[in-house]
Amino acid sequence: MAAGFKTATVRSGDVPATQTDFPTYVDLDRLGITTLAEAESVRVYADSGKTTEWAREIVSVTEMHVKVPSLTSTVEIFVDWDGVRADYAVTDTFGRNAVWSDYRLVHHLDDTTNATGNTSFNLTNVNSVTFTSGKLGNAAAFGASNSNKHLHTGTNEPLDKTEVQQNWTISTWVKLTTLSTVTIIRQFGIDGSSKKSCQMAFDTSAGIRYQWTGSAVNQYSSGDNLTGNQWGKVDFVLGTSGALNLYLDGVNILTTTVTNFNSRGDTSGSDKRWMYGGDFAIGTLFNPLRGFMDESRLVLSPLTANWITTEYNNQNDEATFWGTWTDAGGAPAAQTARRGVVMMM
Numbered sequence: 441m442a443a444g445f446k447t448a449t450v451r452s453g454d455v456p457a458t459q460t461d462f463p464t465y466v467d468l469d470r471l472g473i474t475t476l477a478e479a480e481s482v483r484v485y486a487d488s489g490k491t492t493e494w495a496r497e498i499v500s501v502t503e504m505h506v507k508v509p510s511l512t513s514t515v516e517i518f519v520d521w522d523g524v525r526a527d528y529a530v531t532d533t534f535g536r537n538a539v540w541s542d543y544r545l546v547h548h549l550d551d552t553t554n555a556t557g558n559t560s561f562n563l564t565n566v567n568s569v570t571f572t573s574g575k576l577g578n579a580a581a582f583g584a585s586n587s588n589k590h591l592h593t594g595t596n597e598p599l600d601k602t603e604v605q606q607n608w609t610i611s612t613w614v615k616l617t618t619l620s621t622v623t624i625i626r627q628f629g630i631d632g633s634s635k636k637s638c639q640m641a642f643d644t645s646a647g648i649r650y651q652w653t654g655s656a657v658n659q660y661s662s663g664d665n666l667t668g669n670q671w672g673k674v675d676f677v678l679g680t681s682g683a684l685n686l687y688l689d690g691v692n693i694l695t696t697t698v699t700n701f702n703s704r705g706d707t708s709g710s711d712k713r714w715m716y717g718g719d720f721a722i723g724t725l726f727n728p729l730r731g732f733m734d735e736s737r738l739v740l741s742p743l744t745a746n747w748i749t750t751e752y753n754n755q756n757d758e759a760t761f762w763g764t765w766t767d768a769g770g771a772p773a774a775q776t777a778r779r780g781v782v783m784m785m
Contacts, residue, residue: 442478442523446471447488447768452513454753454761457746462511463539465576466504467758471519471765476501480527483534485518488768495538498527499548503577507539511750518768544608545598545714545738549591550578561593561714569717572732575613575671576755579734582717584617588728590717598714598738599627604638609743611675612640612736613755616729619644619668623727625736626715640676641727642666648686648693650676662686662694671734673752679742690752692745 473479479501486492486509494517496506508515528535540546545561551571567589570581582589599608604627614624627638641649646661666672666688675687682698716736717729735755743751754761 443521444472445518445520445768446765447516447518448762448765449516450511450513451760451763455511455513455515455750457744457750458513459511459747459750460509461542462508462747462750463505464508464511464517464761465755465758466506466517466519466762467502468504469502470759470762471521473501473521475523478521478523479504481523481525482519482521483525485520486516488518490518490520493534495534497536497539499550500577503548503550505539517762519765520768542741543737543739545736547591547716547736548577549574549580549716549734549736561598563591563593563716566590566592566717574732574734575615576735579613579615579732580716581732582729584730588717590715590728592713592715595712603740607679607740607742609675609677609739609741609748610640610737611673611743611748611751613671613673613734614642614666614729614731615669615671615733616642616666616731617669618730619666620730621727622729622731623715623717624674624729624733627712640674648674648688650684650686650698652698658699660684660686660694660696660698662688664688664693669731671732673755675743675748677742677748683742685742685745687745687748687752689756690749 468479468482473482479498482496482498482504484494484496484506486494494506494508496504498504506517508517530536532538547563549571567587569589569591571578572581573579580591610625612625616622621641621643623639623641625640639651641651643649643661644665646659647664648666649659649661651659673689677685677687678698679685684694684696684698685692686694716733
């Protein structure tokens, strides 16, 4: 299908409250898009007249993320493509960076390790992490043994010491092939001879866990366990004055307060990294991730429970969230084969 113009309406029950500037996932395969050229030519609108355009990112031939300015329980989306237009540049008004302007870091963890988002922190692949079919498009596969496969940023961390202790939300999808104690995400801060880190982890007995290591270990465990060999969405939310909330599959599983606020790790050293998987910094094997990860995000604000529930509904069952795609009618909009060359279809 070289060209098309289709529309769908969100399922009202999947949006418990209006969300502003909400990045939504769209599975392009359901629209009949089959080539990367078709995917890159996609333009997204709020109306059938194509007067109000929305920013979008094309991750692959099947995976698209669209920033909806006001996601209500009745929003309709219009997707237009012709297989000819070039993809937007990442800095264009409706290009990739506009989708993630509120985010510090976004890793789709697909068939490349490049970061997206307002600030890019690209990943180094250590011990041959591979990529395979995941929850949203492709995902990173870390293996099923203690192979210490991992992905990490460079020495410039996504969070400095002050930001670590303030408001943020970290979210990701994870599927554990082996239900063992593993590290999901780790932020390192190396200060002299001490190794300190902020960790999002899973423990076989204590469930999903947030912890700080260093001069003391402070663990905050939910008691809720992931299901083996099934995808689960985990969200870690730190609010003002250390208010901590953990979520599993869009449902709050822990509300508590982080104590020892001023002694929680240290990122003042020269080597600070954001890592998925094993433990490269200490030099020994420590709780390597055995399984898969997909769609990791960091935003410097405590997202609300309704936002997290809406995000889970969208990503867990996109076909229900957006419902049935139907022809919107009309010809594709004015097309651009190459920037500066306009073709009327």
